[in-house]
Amino acid sequence: MSENFLTVEDLHAGYGAARVLHGVSLTVGQGEICAILGPNGAGKTTTLRALSGGVRARGTIRLDGTDLAGRSPDAVARHGVAHVPEGRGTFMPLTVEENLRLGAYLRRDKAAAESDLERVYGHFPVLAERRGQAAGSLSGGEQQMLAIGRALMLRPRLLLLDEPSLGLAPLVTRELFGIVQAVNEEERTTVIVVEQNAHLALGIAHQAHVLESGRIVLSGPAEQIRADEQVVKSYLGYRV
């Protein structure tokens, strides 16, 4: 496991005059799942957006030796970063299969992308059943599966997941997290997952960071953070 596959240093970002991130630094090793936890408004989503180029950011974002700071989202995607955005980013009028094919938009290896399509259907059989259906007709859980499937179609080196549990039934959420964990184990895909549901995220993560008011206030191995109940409760305002 090479250390520091992703290095983020002193990341500042915001929207117009509103500064949201005040110097976020973190590192993620290759093949790791990294959880970013924190209360509402801490800057979790902004951190992911800064990583994928969706908001203007100052600081260093180095992925496997390449500096990604200040690049546009499509340029970041070209470096193998797949972002499952908050709200799932579904292409509503397009079919399920077209949504998935768009995930492989940047790939030139047609045959391999085709077999990855079957692989995604293997992970999410319900998507295979609905492949010809308009994606907008899917339920929330199915759309989240579609969003993750679309991201996997890139064969990402880094997968960014923004609140995958949002608005989903607990059973569906657990299934989704199971699949993310399986993908991480089978393909060594590095994952950063942003979650309100700390319990779930810490269950699959190797490392975790707690974000508060745009700064990292606590970092460490996931088990350790889980064990440190007092600390977590004081930062997150709830028990894990």
Next chain:
Amino acid sequence: MSEFLQQVVEGLGAGAIYASLALALVLIYRFTGIVNFAQGELAMFSAYIAWQCVHAGLPFWLALLITLAVSFTGGMLIERVVIRPVEGAPELTVVIITVGLFIFVNAAAGWIWSFLIKDFPNPFPGGAAELGGVAVGYATLGIFVVVGVVMGLLYLLFQHTKIGLAMRAVSANPDSARLVGIRVGWMLALGWGLAAMVGAVSGVLVAPQLFLEPNMMGGVLIYAFAAATLGGFDSPVGAVVGGLVVGVAETLAGAYVDAIGADLKVGVPLVIILAVLLLRPQGLFGHAEVERA
């Protein structure tokens, strides 16, 4: 009866032209949410380019190819230079920009080629074919074939190519399209290029029917607006159906309603626009915008 059918065929022929301009309007609206008031003028300018090529001695179909290529490039260029700076600006700003473009292109055509009318060569032979007691002019048949081919090519592009899929993705969800690596800016420019090309077809088809002059597309644009409104501004199929319906309605009203006659028939599309907006604002094939509270 055959007199009636004859009128319907005439109407369909005119309608096919409206349909092609409406298609251009719908293309741009789908991609950028912009109603391009300059679409007709761009088509007129394209017709002048075709005229210039023919005037220089080129065969018509070669002139058409050159015109399409120039129109495509010009459309992309306009998006990059004129529209890009106001991307994300309030709708009114963008509307004013396209109205400005309308005036600019109109004046430019007058400045380059003068406002005197020019004779435009008809690419189709004169005469007519007898189809079930109705005389269908070769020109009308030719228009059907050309518009049909354009629609078929657009369908293939959007449904069966990667770039078409990317363009639909941009129109469905631009933010998400960026995240999968699509260069959204280029796709929008491509949309303008395509629309200008489809518009050019309508310009070249209209010119022989009327005379070539800078104000030639004014009326056609109103019919195209009626067609797009009737069909639904976000539906290419609707634009075509709308164009045909408007063409037939206009012709029949002119022929059979004495009070309307040839002079007032330009009022027909306005009545259609008004009726659609009152009764079914999203049009026949369009989608109503629903927002969650």
